Amino acid sequence: MSMCRRVCALIAVAAVVPVVIAAQKPMQRIIFISAVDQAGGPALDLKAEDFEITEGGVKKPVARAALAGSPMRVALLVDTSQATEKTIIDSLRKSLPAFVDALPAEDELALVTIGNRSRTRGKPMTDRTKVRTDVTKISSDGGAVVLLDGLRDAYNQFMKPPEVKWPVFVVVTTDSAEGSTGVRGDDYGKLINEILMRGSSVHFVAIQSGAPGSVTEYAKNITENTGGLYETVAPTALDAAMAKVSARLADDHTRMSRTYQIEFMGDPKPQEIQVRLLKPDVGITKVAATR
Numbered sequence: 001m002s003m004c005r006r007v008c009a010l011i012a013v014a015a016v017v018p019v020v021i022a023a024q025k026p027m028q029r030i031i032f033i034s035a036v037d038q039a040g041g042p043a044l045d046l047k048a049e050d051f052e053i054t055e056g057g058v059k060k061p062v063a064r065a066a067l068a069g070s071p072m073r074v075a076l077l078v079d080t081s082q083a084t085e086k087t088i089i090d091s092l093r094k095s096l097p098a099f100v101d102a103l104p105a106e107d108e109l110a111l112v113t114i115g116n117r118s119r120t121r122g123k124p125m126t127d128r129t130k131v132r133t134d135v136t137k138i139s140s141d142g143g144a145v146v147l148l149d150g151l152r153d154a155y156n157q158f159m160k161p162p163e164v165k166w167p168v169f170v171v172v173t174t175d176s177a178e179g180s181t182g183v184r185g186d187d188y189g190k191l192i193n194e195i196l197m198r199g200s201s202v203h204f205v206a207i208q209s210g211a212p213g214s215v216t217e218y219a220k221n222i223t224e225n226t227g228g229l230y231e232t233v234a235p236t237a238l239d240a241a242m243a244k245v246s247a248r249l250a251d252d253h254t255r256m257s258r259t260y261q262i263e264f265m266g267d268p269k270p271q272e273i274q275v276r277l278l279k280p281d282v283g284i285t286k287v288a289a290t291r
Contacts, residue, residue: 028063028162028197028198028263028264028265028266029197029263029264029265029266029273030197030198030199030261030262030263031261031262031273031275031287032068032199032256032259032260032261032262032286032287033051033259033260033262033275033284033286033287034258034259034260034284034285034286035260035277035282035283035284035285036282036283036285037281037282038281038282042258043279043282044067044258046065046260046277046279046282047065048062048063048064048065049062049278050065050277050278050279050282051065051260051262051275051276051277051278052275052276052277052278053262053264053273053274053275054273054274054276055266055267055271055272055273055274056267056269056271056272057272058267060264060265060266060267061264061265062262062263062264063263063264063265064261064262064263065260065261065262065263066260066261067256067257067258067259067260067261068165068166068256068257068259068260068261069253069256069257070165070166071104071106071107071108071166072103072104072107072108072166072167072168072249072252072253073107073108073110073124073158073159073164073166073167073168074103074107074108074109074110074168074169074170074249075110075112075124075154075155075158075159075167075168075169075170076096076099076100076109076110076111076112076131076135076170076172077112077113077114077147077150077151077154077169077170077171077172077173078092078096078111078112078113078114078135078138078172078173079092079113079114079115079145079147079172079173079174079176079207080113080114080115080116080138080139080140080141081114081115081116081140081141081142081143081144081145081146081174081176081179082115082116082140082142082143082144083145083174083176083209083211084115084140084174084207084209085140085142087235088174088207088209088235089138089139089140091207091235091236091238092135092138092172092238093135093136093137093138094238094239095238095239095242096135096136096138096172096242097132097135097136098239098242098243098246099170099242099243099245099246100128100131100132100135101128101132102243102246102250103128103246103249104249104250104253105126105128106126107126108124108125108126109122109124109125109126109128109131110122110123110124110125110154110157110158111131111134111135112150112153112154113138113141113150114145114146114147114149114150114171114173115140115141115142115143115144115145115146116141116142116143116144116146117141117143117146117149118146118149118150118152118153118154119141120153120154120157121134121138122134123157123158124158143179144176144177144178144179145173145174145176145177145178145179145215146178146179146180146181147171147173147178147180147215147218147219148178148180148182148183148187148188148191148218149180149181149182149183150171150180151169151171151183151191151195151202151222152182152183152187152191154169155167155169155191155194155195155198155200159195159198159200160194160198164198165261166199166256167195167198167199167200168200168201168202168203168249169195169200169201169202169203169228170203170205170245171202171203171204171205171219172204172205172207172238172242173204173205173206173207173215173219174206174207174208174209174215175206175207175208175209175211175212175213175215175216175232176209176211176212176213176215177211177213177214177215178213178214178215178218192221192222192225192226195226196225196226197266199261200226201226201227201228201252202222202223202226202228203223203228203229203230203245203248203249204219204222204223204228204229204230204231205231205232205233205238205241205242205245206219206230206231206232206233207232207233207234207235207238208232208233208234208235216232229244229245229248231244231245262275275287
């Protein structure tokens with residue numbers, strides 16, 4: 001299966017800027033816009049009526065425009081495949097509680113294990129005590145890592161509902177072979193396209209297991225498409241890698257508090273999207289398909 005980008009489209013302000021977007025049918029689109037006032041500071045008082053969106057030359061009603069500082073919904077996917085046996089599973093038990101505690105209190109966190117098969121261990125919640133306990137009790141389930149099945153299940157269960165405004169995936173996996181059975185062929189491109197269209201970001205920590213496989217290729221492709229963080233580490237360096245992910249999420253919170261999330265219904269075919277601000281003395285500095 002080709003690992004090249006499977007999704008593409010165009011967003012433009014004054015000029016056309018390529019980004020990664022596609023649509024198979026009319027669906028909610030999410031784009032992110034940074035704007036500045038005449039003094040060069042962030043413009044923080046804009047409303048939906050201040051934005052004009054056109055796609056393929058046709059104006060699209062803006063359903064919602066608001067600063068994107070809402071809480072995250074984080075799906076933590078943890079590899080419990082055969083490759084995690086012995087030292088790696090111990091490193092996961094020791095390192096993951098600190099990551100759980102470092103998340104802002106208002107963010108929801110779900111736990112999914114992706115060894116042998118995708119299993120939901122905990123639905124999205126703000127109760128850190130339960131999730132912390134759950135990650136300290138994970139054990140190897142054997143078999144292969146099912147990264148794509150886990151992403152699909154977590155997306156469908158937790159991230160797809162329209163009320164979820166800030167979906168984030170954090171995947172901690174070995175760099176072994178990918179063994180999913182439910183996501184094949186074109187299913188991969190469709191899945192990543194849907195994840196992207198919901199404004200999701202996907203961050204990976206890939207633990208060196210001694211037998212590098214296709215998971216690494218998928219992880220790099222997915223982070224490239226979604227603008228996520230990709231780290232590859234030895235099992236003994238997992239603490240530092242998880243701290244880096246925590247810092248990235250904290251930085252995203254700060255940045256998104258000054259970024260507008262614009263929602264509208266997109267065209268069934270990829271078209272050039274143009275964004276214009278109708279409010280005088282305010283300019284757009286950045287437009288992106290994802291965070």
